[in-house]
Amino acid sequence: MLLIELGTxxxxxxxxxxxxxxxxxxxDNELEQAAQLPFAEEPDRLDA
Structure with a gap:
């Protein structure tokens, strides 16, 4: 009985x-893939 419990x-x-x-x-693989993605550039803002 003890062997069955230890095995389980x-x-x-x-x-x-x-x-x-x-x-x-x-x-880790997801982080590596995310690190290889190019960063999105911020759109140019028009200063009025």
């Missing part, structure tokens, strides 16, 4: 760590 706990923790690492890599 190991699977749950492993799944959590895998998902956390995937999300961290996904966010």
């Amino acid at each position: 706990l190991l699977i749950v923790v492993g799944t959590y760590v895998a998902i956390h690492l995937c999300l961290a890599n996904y966010r």
